[in-house]
Amino acid sequence: MRLCLAFSLAALLTMTARAPAADWYTGVQGDASAKPAAPTVAIDMALDATTQNALAGALIGTIAPFAPLEESGMRLRVSGILGKYDYIASEAGLGRINGTLEQGSFMVGYEYVTKQATVAGYIGGEVSHTGITPNDPNNTVKGTYAGLKVGADLYIRPTEATMIAGVVAYSTVNNAYYGRLKFGLAVVNQIYVGPEILVLGDNFFHQWRVGAHVSGIKLGMVQLGVSGGFLSDQVRGTGGYGILETRFSF
Numbered sequence: 411m412r413l414c415l416a417f418s419l420a421a422l423l424t425m426t427a428r429a430p431a432a433d434w435y436t437g438v439q440g441d442a443s444a445k446p447a448a449p450t451v452a453i454d455m456a457l458d459a460t461t462q463n464a465l466a467g468a469l470i471g472t473i474a475p476f477a478p479l480e481e482s483g484m485r486l487r488v489s490g491i492l493g494k495y496d497y498i499a500s501e502a503g504l505g506r507i508n509g510t511l512e513q514g515s516f517m518v519g520y521e522y523v524t525k526q527a528t529v530a531g532y533i534g535g536e537v538s539h540t541g542i543t544p545n546d547p548n549n550t551v552k553g554t555y556a557g558l559k560v561g562a563d564l565y566i567r568p569t570e571a572t573m574i575a576g577v578v579a580y581s582t583v584n585n586a587y588y589g590r591l592k593f594g595l596a597v598v599n600q601i602y603v604g605p606e607i608l609v610l611g612d613n614f615f616h617q618w619r620v621g622a623h624v625s626g627i628k629l630g631m632v633q634l635g636v637s638g639g640f641l642s643d644q645v646r647g648t649g650g651y652g653i654l655e656t657r658f659s660f
Contacts, residue, residue: 448478449659456656460641461649466493466511479659480523487517487532497645499546507546513538515559527566534559538583550584551614557582571596573604575625586612592623592637601626606637617643619651633657 452472459465470489477483491513499507517534536559540552561579568574573594580587588610594602601624608619621639628634638652 464495584612
């Protein structure tokens with residue numbers, strides 16, 4: 411039900427249509443002093459919506475404190491999540507339950523960067539609040555909790571025309587988990603098209619998704635990605651989903 415966890419657990423934001431770290435900016439050929447500064451901060455935003463009346467938005471900042479993002483090194487990640495959803499209570503007489511989610515996390519990690527791949531791991535803390543109206547005594551995730559969060563993401567270009575991107579995460583807050591894997595084939599200017607699969611859930615729901623994505627669309631310094639497809643939810647049944655992602659680095 412809490413489809414907004416598709417963001418909070420994903421640290422999703424590392425998969426936003428992203429290109430290898432070395433491609434996050436355009437250097438000027440010639441005098442090295444004329445090159446723009448390599449980015450040390452990336453801001454990711456994402457919007458996730460489903461046909462099951464779930465909507466979530468995420469804002470995540472990734473900071474490279476000691477070296478540019480195009481180089482291996484320490485990373486700091488701060489995220490904020492807002493979401494809403496509803497469902498029909500299992501207890502007779504309660505009817506439709508409306509839920510909201512506010513979530514924040516801070517993680518420290520390390521990213522290993524090569525010309526064709528990036529691999530990163532993170533660990534930190536998370537605070538999450540879920541509110542529901544009216545009260546559902548069978549909902550085990552309502553309330554405010556704090557816990558440990560770990561995650562990892564990767565981006566690989568096996569060839570100039572192919573890409574593989576993945577992210578996994580787990581939080582001790584309600585045993586929430588998330589996994590996403592994308593495969594892509596370049597169609598033009600490192601814009602990739604291909605399939606994706608996702609799994610996500612917690613103590614209250616379990617869901618999987620299968621769809622398609624377009625990643626790597628560049629509009630100046632902004633990168634865009636879109637995806638959508640079919641979902642199956644243990645609580646709500648089947649439906650559809652759509653995700654819009656953007657990344658800006660400086």
